[in-house]
Amino acid sequence: MNTPSNTMHESPLDAREIAPAVLSATRPFYWSVRRELWENRSIYIAPLAAGAVYLFAFLISLIWLPHHRIRGFSALDPAQQHEAITQPYDFAAGLFMATAMIVGVFYCLEALHGERRDRSILFWKSLPVSDVTTVLSKASIPYVVLPLLTVGLTVATQFIMLLLASAVLSAQGMSVANYWAQVSWFQMSLMLFYHLLTVHVLGHAPFYAWFLLVSAWARRAAILWAFLPPIAIMVVEKIAFNTTYFANMLGDALSGGTEAVPFPGRMPIDPGMQLTPGHFLLSPGLWIGLAITAAFLFAAVRLRRNREPI
Amino acid sequence: MACIEARGLRKAFGTTIALDGINLRVEEGRILGLIGPNGAGKTTALNAILGLTPYQGELRVLGRDPWTEREQLMRDVCFISDIAVLPRWIRVAQLLEYVAGVHPRFDRAKAEGFLAKTNIQRGSKVRELSKGMVTQLHLALVMAIDARLLVLDEPTLGLDILYRKQFYDSLLNDYYDRSRTIVVTTHQVEEIQNVLTDVMFMDRGRIVFSCSMEEVESRYAEVMVRPEQIAAAQKLRPIEERQLLGRGIMLFDLSQNQLDRTQLDRPQLDRAQLAALGEVRTPSIADLFVAVVGNHAGQATAAPKGAAR
Numbered sequence: 006m007n008t009p010s011n012t013m014h015e016s017p018l019d020a021r022e023i024a025p026a027v028l029s030a031t032r033p034f035y036w037s038v039r040r041e042l043w044e045n046r047s048i049y050i051a052p053l054a055a056g057a058v059y060l061f062a063f064l065i066s067l068i069w070l071p072h073h074r075i076r077g078f079s080a081l082d083p084a085q086q087h088e089a090i091t092q093p094y095d096f097a098a099g100l101f102m103a104t105a106m107i108v109g110v111f112y113c114l115e116a117l118h119g120e121r122r123d124r125s126i127l128f129w130k131s132l133p134v135s136d137v138t139t140v141l142s143k144a145s146i147p148y149v150v151l152p153l154l155t156v157g158l159t160v161a162t163q164f165i166m167l168l169l170a171s172a173v174l175s176a177q178g179m180s181v182a183n184y185w186a187q188v189s190w191f192q193m194s195l196m197l198f199y200h201l202l203t204v205h206v207l208g209h210a211p212f213y214a215w216f217l218l219v220s221a222w223a224r225r226a227a228i229l230w231a232f233l234p235p236i237a238i239m240v241v242e243k244i245a246f247n248t249t250y251f252a253n254m255l256g257d258a259l260s261g262g263t264e265a266v267p268f269p270g271r272m273p274i275d276p277g278m279q280l281t282p283g284h285f286l287l288s289p290g291l292w293i294g295l296a297i298t299a300a301f302l303f304a305a306v307r308l309r310r311n312r313e314p315i
Numbered sequence: 316m317a318c319i320e321a322r323g324l325r326k327a328f329g330t331t332i333a334l335d336g337i338n339l340r341v342e343e344g345r346i347l348g349l350i351g352p353n354g355a356g357k358t359t360a361l362n363a364i365l366g367l368t369p370y371q372g373e374l375r376v377l378g379r380d381p382w383t384e385r386e387q388l389m390r391d392v393c394f395i396s397d398i399a400v401l402p403r404w405i406r407v408a409q410l411l412e413y414v415a416g417v418h419p420r421f422d423r424a425k426a427e428g429f430l431a432k433t434n435i436q437r438g439s440k441v442r443e444l445s446k447g448m449v450t451q452l453h454l455a456l457v458m459a460i461d462a463r464l465l466v467l468d469e470p471t472l473g474l475d476i477l478y479r480k481q482f483y484d485s486l487l488n489d490y491y492d493r494s495r496t497i498v499v500t501t502h503q504v505e506e507i508q509n510v511l512t513d514v515m516f517m518d519r520g521r522i523v524f525s526c527s528m529e530e531v532e533s534r535y536a537e538v539m540v541r542p543e544q545i546a547a548a549q550k551l552r553p554i555e556e557r558q559l560l561g562r563g564i565m566l567f568d569l570s571q572n573q574l575d576r577t578q579l580d581r582p583q584l585d586r587a588q589l590a591a592l593g594e595v596r597t598p599s600i601a602d603l604f605v606a607v608v609g610n611h612a613g614q615a616t617a618a619p620k621g622a623a624r
Contacts, residue, residue, distance in 0.1 A: 032416060036413055036416030036417050040413055043404075043405065043409050044402070044404055120402075123402065126400075127397070128402065130367060130385070131365070131389060131392075131395075131396070132414065133386050133387065133389040133390045133417065135385075
């Protein structure tokens, strides 16, 4: 389509624009992520609210602690003692992870659907921000923002719990040192980070990419399009072949494959757990999942470029 | 370099042909009005120009292919596509911050200056603003961008008369500087008649009329024919004839183009001849539209007759 004269016209123009283009490559991305946080305040409000409610409940349990737990505590064996002490901490981590997953799923389903529904996509497309930048900035919410928020809030909440418990214990004249040794807050935080990175970011990546794809594609009821086709595949497979490979595959990916967790709230932050990062990185499931993620995101970019407002 | 250049631009939605091989050239510094009935293909043409829709044929906007280079093109092109596109959840201050963040040619102080002349509060959300204020806000953003092409698709739809007047006034006074190009579509043709430098009529995916405003003034004449002159006037073959309050109003083509006249079998006319028939004036774009598009399509349903007054 290019006539020679056009090409000649363009080259000096492009040369002039390369420098600012490179300089400002990250700026549209940064502002697009901020824009997402302005629009979807539930991304941080929901985990904050969950944390506040949990801390409140924990505080009440501490007030009741001297009356209930302590009496039978010394009768327990060390393993049981350890579990009794760390359980609330595991539970706090699990609560933040579950909140982040729910927020992430609903965010992704809405991300590329809402802008077409309210026609604001026409405004966003009137600005020099590419579809790739837009889709990646939206994908960064479940892949970067929510996991970091989860780590930050969990660590902060667990630290506050530790301080509250220490205050109550010392008021009762009991040993704080033993309690801190049992909780091992720092190790717990490292384990949490590892778990979030392997299971929630890398392991769950295809799921969020699928939700983004559906939200770019569906004209309405994105939530149904997101969940019904996988369920249909499972049902058809079960009836036709009486197998459950697809369901098992989804289940494996959801639970994190080789870094699997028997119980979501329990294991990720147990300092005694064996980490196998080498094994994890070499598992084909991880790389297949990441390839699927890339394909879904690519399709979402193409769809955003082609789709018109609803 | 032409601002917009299209050759054989085609676009079909299924079996419906929205653009039927359009050839178009818009020079820099023009204000082009794209007029046409609903479904004529105006918005499709603008969407192709803005890189919002794929197309067949050749199209260059400021030397770029809009479909493959939308992101770069949007540094030099602004558009107000309809008044309802600003996101309703965003605050005015956030909007300014965001556009300043992503647009290299946005002058925030300028936008703040335009907003200071309105009643729009920095802390308000778009959903809290009236329709007119949303348009003022969008216009303030767009006018603060140092763009080379501004595309307006029904920018004043649903606004009251004060806002509509103000919209085009500020566009001409505070924005247009003869180096920028503006393309506008609207159904409120009368309001932009004095703003335009060029006018183009579209019907059923084709451009059926394209003319500069000076040419419209020199080429077309509307005559309020005195009752006793009606028969004489009809002999001169008006391109359009209608009745208004009992008086015959006829539209004449004074084209000097020999080819045109022989094709249409029309006599050579001059203004003196017409002045003898009654009061002569320049026709409104709306009347011209009815004459051109109505005749062209062989039907008169394109626009309501006599709606221009």
